[in-house]
Amino acid sequence: MPLNCSYHLNLKEKPGFLLDRKFNRVFKNEDPLAYHSKLRRYESTPLILLPRLAKSMGIKELYIKDESRRFRQNTFKTLGASFAIYKYLEANPGKHIFCTATDGNHGRSVAWAAKMNKQKAVIFVPADTAISRIKNIKKQRGKVIVVDGDYDAAVARARDEAERNGYVLMQDMSWEGYVEIPTLITTGYKTMMMELEELLHAPREPLIDFVFLQSGVGTWASSVVAYYRNRYPKNMPMIIAVEPLNSDSLLESIRQDRVSKTKGSQQTLMSGLNCGTPSHLAWKILKDGVDLFLAIPDDYAIKAMQNLYFPFRNDTQIFAGESGAAGLGGLTALAYEESLEKVKKKIGLNRQSRVLIFNTEGVTDPDNFEELIIRETEV
Ligand SMILES: Cc1ncc(COP(=O)(O)O)c(C=O)c1O
Known part of the structure; x- marks a missing residue:
């Protein structure tokens, strides 16, 4: 049985996209990396190049920033x-x-x-x-x-x-009248992007073409988008937001052109992404900053977990939970699903593409993990 993703292509002129001034005053001026660097057990998380997996996905370079080791808490959160x-x-x-x-x-x-x-x-x-x-x-x-x-x-x-x-x-989500704390949380996530400045985020242009962001309420994705908007206003990489098919509130929101609750069953293994409604603050950023909203069935995330756990030849092994692997699940869907061929062409994902993905969690649910890494998938 073929798997079927849902999507909404949102290609727009990026220079026209503006960030809210009040939000950006905090987001742009604060330096969360300086704060985090002073904490015990702080270490920049590794950026791992996976050449073999990249080849199998039909792209040139695949980078994974591995948040599973963040402060020994297993997640970027x-x-x-x-x-x-x-x-x-x-x-x-x-x-x-x-x-x-x-x-x-x-x-x-x-x-x-x-x-x-x-x-x-x-x-x-x-x-x-x-x-x-x-x-x-x-x-x-x-x-x-x-x-x-x-x-x-x-x-x-x-x-x-x-x-x-x-x-x-x-x-970690905002609604009308509740903005300050979510703004600070969004700003804290910027640490990850700042850590990449010596590696992929060169001063003039990024050394990657696509970024895949798994989303729940969308706060993390909005932090990444806001970072790129500030750093590369004219040449942002292409942004792909990935959600569970059964919990697709961003996709629903872009279709309705306003913050909307998912119509899905909310039955998904990607529990970290299983949020019914997007954050208001995040939505304001994502509606213009995301190029492709993609909702994937669980099997793509499972396949991604397996491809990281059982690496191809000399690639490095990575431990990823269901939500942690979902960004790679999105790339896997674009690589394998025939119904996505057209959209893949439109966004220009091909053998020349350099892709950045984040493993946003390690093994946060060990019992489930053991079962999923050996489960047969339809991919
Ligand atoms: C592992 C993981 N990845 C990604 C996300 C998505 O973050 P957000 O809810 O800010 O969209 C979450 C949210 O809890 C998560 O747990």
């Missing part, structure tokens, strides 16, 4: 939570209880950053959150509250409890 909590405490010294909703990685990161700053954290998770993800939050001394509902329900509960109990809400 630490960068947003730590920077936002640091800036919050700078402006509001004292003792606080930070809270957030999460499908795993962001909550773990808020608990980690709160602990590092000798603060407390309360983390709200959807009902179907894997036990191992809950354990990871508890290991960071976060108090976990399981909400009877999905990710959106967990966000609503966190908002509510923050207001009622005076917690500081550290949510």
Whole structure:
């Protein structure tokens, strides 16, 4: 049975695309790399070239920035939570209880950053959150509250409890009237892009042509897009946002031309990306900054996990979770799916292309991982 992705091509004149001034004042001027560099266990995450996998995908170069080793927390999400909590405490010294909703990685990161700053954290998770993800939050001394509902329900509960109990809400998505903290989180993620300045982000033009960004609420992708918009206003690389087919709120939003909830079943293995509705702040950036919105079935993400875990010949082995591998899942879909041939031509993805992908999480759910890396896929 052929797999079928959904997509929306959004090719626009990039020089016309502007960032919100208030957002960009913070995003452009803050230096989260300087802050993170001083933290214990800070190391720039590795950039890995995979020549054999690139060849099999029909492209020239494939770079993976491997976030699985970030602060030994297995995910890039630490960068947003730590920077936002640091800036919050700078402006509001004292003792606080930070809270957030999460499908795993962001909550773990808020608990980690709160602990590092000798603060407390309360983390709200959807009902179907894997036990191992809950354990990871508890290991960071976060108090976990399981909400009877999905990710959106967990966000609503966190908002509510923050207001009622005076917690500081550290949510990685924004809505009307809730912008400051998400702006700081988006700015914290910029650390990853700054680390690439000695490698791929040369002063005049990037040494890559395409960037694949797996998206949940879209905050991380918006950070990457905002970075490129500031650094290369006239020659941004082509941006491809990748989502689960059954949880495709960005695709739905671009089709409706406004922030919209997915119409999908929200049944997906890519749990880190399983968010019903995009962040308002992120959407304002992504609607003009993304060239192709692509929604993929789970099998492409599984195939990507397997291709990283069982490397081709001399390529390096990489451990990626389902959401971590989803960006590569997007490239895999474009390489293999016949129905995407036309769109591939339109964006110019071919044997000359240099592609950057991020492994945004390592093995965050070990039981699932063991099963998935040997599962038969339809790819
Ligand atoms: C591993 C992983 N990758 C990517 C993302 C996407 O980030 P965002 O929700 O900001 O779009 C998430 C979100 O939780 C994640 O856990």
